[in-house]
Amino acid sequence: MDLSNIGNLMRKTQASIVEKGYLFKNSDLVIDAVGSDGIRVMMESALTARDRVGVQDFVLLENHTSEVAFIENLRKRFKENLIYTYIGSVLVSVNPYKELEIYTKQHMERYRGVNFYEVSPHIYAVADNAYRSMRTERRDQCILISGESGAGKTEASKKVLQYYAVTCPASEHVQTVKDRLLQSNPVLEAFGNAKTLRNDNSSRFGKYMDIQFDFRGAPVGGHIINYLLEKSRVVHQSHGERNFHIFYQLIEGGEEDLLRRLGLERNAQQYQFLVKGNCPKVSSINDRNDWKIVRKALSVIGFTDDDVEELLNIIASVLHLGNVQYGGEDSGTSYITTETQIKYLARLLGVDGTVLKEALTHKKIIAKGEELMSPLNQEQAASARDALSKAIYGRTFTWLVNKINDSLAFKDDSFNSKNASVIGLLDIYGFEVFQNNR
């Protein structure tokens, strides 16, 4: 072998070894390619490379049962901006908290149709592997994403969706489905995410999303199941946290005449349900911009102007409910001191103001077939108000998800959805332990 070429060949091979993560597992291949003269230098280079970037699959670690070795390998890779590592077919991801140039179309192409271990670990490899297994084995697949709050689960599930949106076959109809699938994210995040101490955009609900594919492997529909929305956040937030994003987006971004119609002021500090966490501004969040994104997304998903109006009426009514105040502290019988709120509430919710007032200050008892109204004291009335606010918000969220599902459902009669192949995406929020878990 011409020794002058060894350097070049080595550099090339080493890059490929590092990229593919073969290192010493497949070092025989490398030694064959380099020839006996290059073996020693080659081995040293590969060793140095492994020292620097770690191994791309934890099963290749010499001491793979050691937690210390595991963490050390993650640390090495993270330092080199390698946030993904495999444990066999499981992908471990470390949140980089910065934009990495690893989600471009070129990257997607690199992972398309390529075997899991031929390219460096990536969320796209997992997405592609599930897709190919679905097509070749004709079996439904599921990608389960779990981790503690702020680990990057929601971002990972968005990357998977983007991967399918770009790489799967498309037609006009399929493009609409892809757009709707992608646009459902900002809407769900506006209504179901909030700033917490750990994550400025924390999902406060669990989400399971089915993506349906036809026989050509094109995404033709989807379905979302939501569960465990953290409704208590509507009425109370811990210090440094916020309510659901949509409230701030509406107040910051809502047009003047819209706010006037809803009886709202452009000042979040005016609303009892938005001041509990004492966190009016978050540097990483632009509520005004996000409002525009959500409004656009709602129309892409197929919400009519009437749907949006109804939705916003209800969101505004929750804010008005929070400002309902009671008198009658010592008497044991509460009464409402904020008539303006009741006026707005009656109009926005389409209910009779007198009936609403009674509902907010009394409880109904049915005894021996007879209905009796019993007055609530101030504290009980405040709890009734909060319970109503949570119930309204919770049902609105379910309504929203149902509307999104209607728009994602495949409506062609000739297509039998029972024959569709499905990739499920489960993004379940991380465990948290609070002083008070609610």
Ligand SMILES: Nc1ncnc2c1ncn2[C@@H]1O[C@H](COP(=O)(O)OP(=O)(O)OP(=O)(O)O)[C@@H](O)[C@H]1O
């Ligand atoms: N791959 C990534 N590249 C760059 N930044 C990321 C990536 N993944 C996550 N982040 C950053 O971390 C933040 C938190 O991520 P994400 O919301 O996905 O966490 P999560 O695990 O879904 O948390 P929660 O359970 O609270 O909803 C994101 O808003 C984003 O700023």
